[in-house]
Amino acid sequence: xxxxxxxxxxxxxxxxxxxxxxxxxxxxxxxxxxxxxxxxxxxxxxxxxxxxxxxxxxxxxxxxxxxxxxxxxxxxxxxxxxxxxx
Numbered sequence: 675x676x677x678x679x680x681x682x683x684x685x686x687x688x689x690x691x692x693x694x695x696x697x698x699x700x701x702x703x704x705x706x707x708x709x710x711x712x713x714x715x716x717x718x719x720x721x722x723x724x725x726x727x728x729x730x731x732x733x734x735x736x737x738x739x740x741x742x743x744x745x746x747x748x749x750x751x752x753x754x755x756x757x758x759x760x
Contacts, residue, residue, distance in 0.1 A: 676692065680737070690726065694725045695738065698717070698722055701721065704721065
């Protein structure tokens with residue numbers, strides 16, 4: 675596991691927060707909602723809150739979710755563009 679640093683704010687997201695996000699984006703239940711759909715992201719956020727709210731403030735979880743979701747969407751767009759160019 676590793677930490678992730680938000681390059682905009684300098685906040686470090688701990689490994690358990692990163693893992694909660696990574697687990698939630700590959701969850702079959704969440705993927706049934708349609709990757710990238712509003713419901714998908716709502717489920718990912720809810721999973722993170724369920725797993726992490728005992729230890730972290732909701733604002734920290736929300737901030738981590740928003741940052742990692744943006745990174746995930748950027749990565750996904752880059753992968754799609756690379757496939758189109760191949």
